[in-house]
Amino acid sequence: MRSIVIRLSCLLFFTTNCHLAHAGELLQIEDAWLAEAPPVSKVMAAYMTIDNDRQQQQQAVAMVCKEFQRAEFHRTMDKDGIASMQHQQVLSISANSEMKLEPGGYHVMLYEPARRLLAGDRTGCSMEFDDGTTIEFDLVVKKASSTEHSHHHHH
Template sequence: MKVVYVFVLSLLMLSAQASDLVPTVDNAWLRAGPPNANMLAAYVTLSNESEKTITLVGADSEAFGMTEIHRTLEVDGVFKMREQKALPMAAGESLTMAPGGLHIMLMMPKQAIEIGQTVEITLNYETNEGESFNQTIQFPVKKEQ
């Protein structure tokens, strides 16, 4: 019985530590697209209020076939998107995703996405110590922010 108690207590401690790392969320929204759009973009500001560096390493959404973090860059006068596999946030730093810059690229929607809906997106993080955790955020679908 003591072994089970220690195991459960250890899991609770790990869970509490991970919840201390979860960034605060501000201004989450998903840009509505035209009917039958194959790609949409979501935006959010994340603030790391923990004492550790945390790194955004990916995103998932059951509403889409594929989800990636992208950055829009100008290369020789042409705008291109590049996947971002790791975006570190030091303690006290924020990461802003906004039109024309960083964004969550949502591809191959599994159903129509319309203004007024809310889409659930899960962000995946890691710490320098190898801890992994997720954060699920509700993104309201809007025409513009």
């Protein structure tokens, strides 16, 4: 009997620890990309999907990319046919949902690139959340469409 209790205790311990180890996977960043910019550009726009499969809202509070001096969360607002950008302190992702950062909506502005990033390049980034979770990911540089260039060119 004691042998069974020990085995069940070990199984419970390892199952619980495995669950805790994978808890961070309930919060993911997918399809992260960066629009290629002209050679003189000091600002680039990044897009991605933040997937929150957790039972509570998560807030992205900071993002850092190795090849940029700073990153800011922004939202494109359209008022009376005029688009404007608003800085966002945090990005709130509801429980069991995803937030798409895309052209014309929420996005990340990256300032002062260390070098010119061309289509196909990758740059390492990390996003920090209010609960202390940090997710590391790569942004893949893609050719920008003409609407993306004109959309972000006034930053």
